[in-house]
Amino acid sequence: HKPFLVIADHLTKAGIAVLRFDDRGTAKSGGTFAGATIDDFSTDVASAFEYLNTRDEINQQKIGLIGHSEGGVTAPLFAARQPDVAFVVLLAGLGVDGTTLWAEQQRDMAVAYGLPNGEAIYQAMRVFAEQVIAGESPQAIEQDLLSKGYDKATAQQYLKVVANEWGRSFLTYQPEEVLPKLTMPVLALNGEKDLQVAAATNIGGMEAIFASSENEDVTLKILPDLNHLFQQAESGLPDEYGRINQTFAPQALLIISDWISSRVGE
Template sequence: MKRIGGLLVLLLALLLQAPEARAEEDWAGDWNGTLVTPRGALRLLLTIHRGADGALSAELESLDQAPGQKIPVAPIAIADGRLSFSIPAIRASYEGVWNAATQRFAGTFTQGMGMQLDFARGAGEARPTLTGLDGIWDAAIVRNGARLPFVLHVTTNAAGTIASLDSPALLAYGLPVTELRREGQVLSFAVPAGESHFRGTIAADRISGIWSRVGEADAETSFVRRANAAAAPRRPQLPRPPFPYRTEEVRIPNPHAPGVTLAGTLTLPQGRGPFAAAILITGSGPQDRDESLLGHRPFLVLADRLTRAGIAVLRFDDRGTAASTGDFAGATSADFATDANAAFAFLRARHEVDPHAIGFIGHSEGGMIGPIAARDNPDLAWLVLLAGPGASTRHLLDGQRRAVARSQGVTDAQLDASQPLQNLVLDAAASTDSAEAVTARLRAALAGLGLGEEQRARVIQQATDPWFRYFLRYDPAPNLARLRIPVLAINGSLDQQVIAADNLPGIRAALRDDPDATVRELPGLNHLFQHARTGAVGEYAEIEETMAPEALDLVASWINARFPRRAHPGRAAP
């Protein structure tokens, strides 16, 4: 749903200001704007060029998140006082209307949700230049015994000094930093997305001070500048060529979703086959075919292991992500299930693949999508669930919230105190009310709770997201109970996102009538199936291992035990 503020601005411009044409040659040049996002305000610079043939082209630069990185804009059009453009690289678009009174385009930037964005001529005001601060600064605070790391990135260029903050424990990166000021040796800044503020004293490569956050006690911490640029994290399991198998880039249209074409990679063992085949289904959020995260590429590692074991593997970018077309925003798990079945139909037509031995391997939400797709696919031969849900999604979310919060030092008393607010939001999102009704209901309910505007915007945006609302209403048990094909369901004992103790019993119960169901908990592994200390999400980047060998071996051996390679009819196996 589009952000209310952006929509009101656009409607106001349409009602009060008839579009006024300007000479075509006037549009070229720099245009600056501030994008209002739930994570904070971001300054953008749109540079429009006019070619010799009169055609327009443009680039967009995020001055706060990626200064100096210009993203191509194509196509761009300005006609009848309206500016519109798309940014294929980030699946975003903009629509704005010229207002002669304010001398700016007023409109909405859409990337998963609608956000207010106005463009005015010029490069905008440069931020102050703060000398001697450029670099990467590491810090941590301790809350109730839990260590929470932060990484502050500071860069100075022609636009001034710009900063952003990473919070690895929350998998939050590039959070906008505002109010960055230096007065003598005192530095201060704010992080609106976290409702946090820091003020400290600079001493060479250390800034020592107080970290403050709304609703929490102040914490002492020090930001220490790294001596050198951080080396790329070691990922020793990433496969490197030459490979003992064939690799083919493929494109797969989804006949049930106009405009969706999946771009993927098919890996085929040496020989003629036919081979058993696995289709990999990613977890939640827009992900590429390798399920890339923090330098890890779990699906690349898994595909390599399976293909070396004689199993063909198809992995693909989520719709609207990387090289796949379509719109990710607004799609639900049921929509993603049609993508999985389109991939199945593609493999079924390949002569190298055994049409009676094709299965799904779904990780996290992929372990929810797989059974949904299986419901509509009587030809599916098998199913592997990697940290798939087995409990109601309400129960899953509550368990996940508590596990992750505890790893960040939140007390049980604080969790209990926040439970009514969570119930209020989830009840509204899970209702059958319209998105507009949910928005109105939540605005009224949240008004007196003392939340900041950014927090309220994030809550409402998530509660009205079609994917989230479908997810909340979903019960995995009925689709799991229908299965009569071989199923392997595994979870790590340290998983804090899909907790094994909460989900494996539900899977086991739902599969009780399936004659070939294997449900196992793997000790010491987290949600990514890495060997972990605690399973906290903040450890994912620190762990060099991408996927535990015992998990890889279990999946490969389980498939091969049920679908051994067979020769083509009438041909000898090579």
């Protein structure tokens, strides 16, 4: 599946120009991926924004951002510093801090796979995240996980994913410090069956954050039956993604294009 290709194709046909770019250090993008933080990735968004401002065929007053999942962190990080961004669309974006997101994600996936001890997993993952943020040694963190019944392979996989500069930057992300700075129109969509970024928690978090902000053009929606990739799903588990024929739900595409057109269309 190539969801971003499908989104770009749909938006282009709706008269909305699209710039897609690979992560730094990926394909033909310059820079180094290893060791990069979410703040580094937000500077890459800045480079894309600056590039679009050099294009004669682009209306510089109507350049917006669409970010999915981690992009739902990096896009608002940049937009919070750049009021010239015309709009922000968050797909499976975060309305809770990174540590809570990580713990909920591991709990929800485990429960969906049939494991019974969801609350214990949630608490263990919060402790794990706090140890990573504090800079405890990987060996000590691994031993703590082993003492809680995790096998060595799982413990090492967790460490590989988040015990690094990127992981620390993600786990310490605080949406309440970023989202209130967004002065432009915001659309946030989350799939009801998303097990990686739980819809109710994150849309609920955004609702609370934006309620106390001065931004009066915020649209938040939970889309029924859609997973993390915005496919019509049964379980929402990642191992289902590749088995689903649909790449990106048409109703989600229409919501995005109609919303953008209503904000910055001619």
